[in-house]
Amino acid sequence: MKIKQIEIVDIHVPGRSATTKSRRSSWLSTTQKALPLNKYSEFSQPGVNMPGYDESPLWVRITSEDGTCGLGRCGYGSVTGSMIEQVFIPLLIGRDCFATEFLNDLMWRANQRLGVEGHATIAQSAIDLALWDLKGKLLEQPVFRLLGGPCREKIQTYASTDDLDWALELGFTAFKISNPVHYDDGIEGLNRLEEKVALARETVGPDAELMLNPVMSYNLAFSIQVAERLQPYQLSWLEEPLPPANLSGHQKLKEAVPWLPIATGEDHHGRHAFARLIENHCVDIVQPDICWCGGLTEAVKIYTLAEAAGLQTSPHIAASTPYGQHFSLAMPECSRAEFWLASDPGIPLSESNNLPGMAVPVDGFVTPSDAPGFGFEIQPEWITPKAAR
Ligand SMILES: [Mg+2]
Numbered sequence: 001m002k003i004k005q006i007e008i009v010d011i012h013v014p015g016r017s018a019t020t021k022s023r024r025s026s027w028l029s030t031t032q033k034a035l036p037l038n039k040y041s042e043f044s045q046p047g048v049n050m051p052g053y054d055e056s057p058l059w060v061r062i063t064s065e066d067g068t069c070g071l072g073r074c075g076y077g078s079v080t081g082s083m084i085e086q087v088f089i090p091l092l093i094g095r096d097c098f099a100t101e102f103l104n105d106l107m108w109r110a111n112q113r114l115g116v117e118g119h120a121t122i123a124q125s126a127i128d129l130a131l132w133d134l135k136g137k138l139l140e141q142p143v144f145r146l147l148g149g150p151c152r153e154k155i156q157t158y159a160s161t162d163d164l165d166w167a168l169e170l171g172f173t174a175f176k177i178s179n180p181v182h183y184d185d186g187i188e189g190l191n192r193l194e195e196k197v198a199l200a201r202e203t204v205g206p207d208a209e210l211m212l213n214p215v216m217s218y219n220l221a222f223s224i225q226v227a228e229r230l231q232p233y234q235l236s237w238l239e240e241p242l243p244p245a246n247l248s249g250h251q252k253l254k255e256a257v258p259w260l261p262i263a264t265g266e267d268h269h270g271r272h273a274f275a276r277l278i279e280n281h282c283v284d285i286v287q288p289d290i291c292w293c294g295g296l297t298e299a300v301k302i303y304t305l306a307e308a309a310g311l312q313t314s315p316h317i318a319a320s321t322p323y324g325q326h327f328s329l330a331m332p333e334c335s336r337a338e339f340w341l342a343s344d345p346g347i348p349l350s351e352s353n354n355l356p357g358m359a360v361p362v363d364g365f366v367t368p369s370d371a372p373g374f375g376f377e378i379q380p381e382w383i384t385p386k387a388a389r
Contacts, residue, residue, distance in 0.1 A: 002097065005063040006084070007063075008386040010386055022346045026343060027163045033045075034215045034216075034217040038217060068137050074129075079123075083120055087114065087120075088123065124298075125293065129290070129295050132373070132374070142372060144330040158172065160175075160176045160341060161176075161341035164203045166341070170349065172364045174236075179212060183219045190226065210233065210236060211236050212230070212239065220242065223238070223242065231259060238262055243267075244273065264285075270294050271294075274306070278306060284312075285312050290327060299315060306333065312334065313334050314335075322368060
């Protein structure tokens, strides 16, 4: 079966009238941000994004010659869209749509001059995911079966949130909180961070899994200070403390803080970046983002590297996307999936979910539907081709 058309599309899901009133605005409206650029406080304020930051998804629709369609998604649309149009569409039109491994290799080789650890890999992800959705629909199988799963009935999740009271009420038993400080904040920052983590531990109780998410806001020395200061609070992991390029920093950190597992990977892209992390013993939990790392085909390669090294893979926001849910249901060494809990407290997850067909966690567990592909329930009339750039 050949690829007939690849398009960038807009998806407009008709609005539903909310039936439940929110109790308050979510933690995102008040929490200081942690990203590398937040070294400069003008970028730390709630509601301020760095230029070029794009949280709206870019959707790709791939149609096979029999008219069946698959949908894939990535981010950073203004940049990735042009790569899809200029590079990947001409490269893939007319190819065998089942040949996901071959098509991954074509895109990977084309990316060698475009950037295999950046926007080109993110753009490739949307194409690869649409191909898997299409393959599932053509074979009338959910993607988790095409991957060799399921290996579990339901996926245990954890909530990424500072609204811990709301997460507890929803039945989550594992939690990751945001980081309020940058390494430039020094001792005052350490004190403020400890206060936040201590309160979080008190709120979730001594038996709950609790993690901290600095999102590349630390340097090596500050990471070690944080790990030492937070030892009493029994964190399950410290996530992405350093920027991805700092390989020696990751190595030294792992050696310096053996009591604290290190998780990272959402800003690493492609198999080679993860091979370097794993071969150099830099990481305990591997976290590729399936919509950024090169897609599902690439995520499976990364998973295999981690599995062989005895490491868990926990893809970035896996429980918040159909892609991550199917991956997590299928893969054995993938025991916990992240749910990004950023909707207003009080609104049930089923009401805040704006992606029809995607399951949401119930009492801390989620199970994707076994509908073909990724199980999207997106009506054709909600999809419109994006105007040419
Ligand atoms: Mg993260």
